[in-house]
Amino acid sequence: SLAERLQDAFKKLKSKGKLNESDVDLALKEVRRALLSADVNFQVVKDFMKRVRERAVGHDVLDSLTPAQQVIKIVHDELVGLMGGEESKINMASKPPTVIMMVGLQGAGKTTTSAKLARLLRKQGRKPLLVAGDIYRPAAIKQLEVLGSQLDMPVFSMGDKQRPPAIARAAKESAINNGQDVVIIDTAGRLHIDEELMEELFAVKSEIKPDEILLVVDAMTGQDAVNVANTFNERLELDGVVLTKLDGDARGGAALSVKAVTGRPIKFVGIGEKLDALETFHPNRMADRILG
């Protein structure tokens, strides 16, 4: 573990006498290594290590009997400070319905998360409507309808011949007529570099002015997380992020990368394939996980 490697590093360094700044720099290489192996983006690690170093070359590390523990504490605090600080809740509209848009790369978990979120919001007393906004993927509409029926949750669909902005508009009107106060729009997975499809998302946003746009990101995403998050944020102005598939053993460094580069909070985490597997984000647990 990082704690053990840091202890070994400091043991060697202290055996030569009192610790100095360059000793700490040597030990910090272990932290950098841990963050990169956890898939935190290279540039994000660089910036993060600057902040850590500033605090780590102070007297509470240099004079400490347990410098490794001090450094871990500093790194952990910095991670939690960076990733935390916001409540994991959806921005509710002052006048219903609240409209939520789920966006992200192919296969990230948008459709499954849409259903999970609907279930969660219903438990909180809302009346959600799921909207089948993916008109491209084979059987995408069917997939959302199956999940909706598993939850006994209504699903709005206009088939795959209408365009997503029109579908979103009609879904919002339908929700108003049927007394549903949360509309969750599932969209097709797309590359952030696909001009046409990013424009389509912008068109949906302009049409129905969502209260919440959530970027769904796979926890195993590597260095590319910053490119994806940055582009989606620049085009759409995200409100939050959902990190999925955290029930695996991915360290999840993408969480730090995405937060660092967009400033948008991670609001929920997906922890399984079942529809009850959605939790609010805990920055301290994420920090532990990233540090390994």
Add this chain to the structure above:
Amino acid sequence: LVKVRKNIDESLYEELEEIMIEADMGADIAIDLVENLRGEVRQRKIKEAVEVTPLLQELIQDVLGGENQALMLNVPGPVVVMVVGVNGVGKTTTIGKLAYMCKSQGQKVIIGAADTFRAAAIEQLEIWGHRVGVDVIKHQHGADPAAVAYDSLQAAKARNADVLIIDTAGRLHTKSNLMEELKKIYRVLRREIPEAPHETLLVLDATTGQNAISQAKLFNEAIDLTGIVLTKLDGTAKGGVIIGINESLNIPVKLIGIGEGLDDLRVFDAGEFAAALFT
């Protein structure tokens, strides 16, 4: 991607190391490759900065084994291809594309819909089968995947299919009960045809970071992988993690996915892959 320079200096090596890390090759591998590169630059007495990156590409290409490792589809049929991987990486879509590729080469293809778990997985695969014009063998949702695999193989034999491609449900490699299910499918196929499955392909998403190594390791321990399909290379991710997988597990990349259409599947080319890391 590499800045134009006059001299071979430390900043060049640092820049190359950064590019490799950002390509998801992993810090340790990037550092090792830079060390090898320094040695080669000295040995070959290279003086021009512009010659360094092509040399690094050459070193990477060497690691990837040089010859392109095609699918072994030239044995008497049916050749059985089992497709596995974690959730959402592109298994089902890849199977549609692979069926199309084989059919275009004159082969009779059958698909086995052994993902009986995920919502509308069977319907999704049936649409692909319809697009390509190949039969899809399926049971009802919730059926035993091994039973579907078994029936698909019987159908492939009875209909004289050249290739049988079996779709499986996405599963995290850390879930031992799901890995056991995969082993059972493998055993069922092996009992019917001693060399089956002839190909066990792990589908990896190019956007995946270092976790891909854990995925490859555990799927390989469960069912002895013969190759990797690296998908979503049409994005900005480089998929550099396959270099580490090649080095530590000796599993070659055989195919790459470069889009969501029927035709977006290519045979892996190490030279092109190495070059793309730096562009």
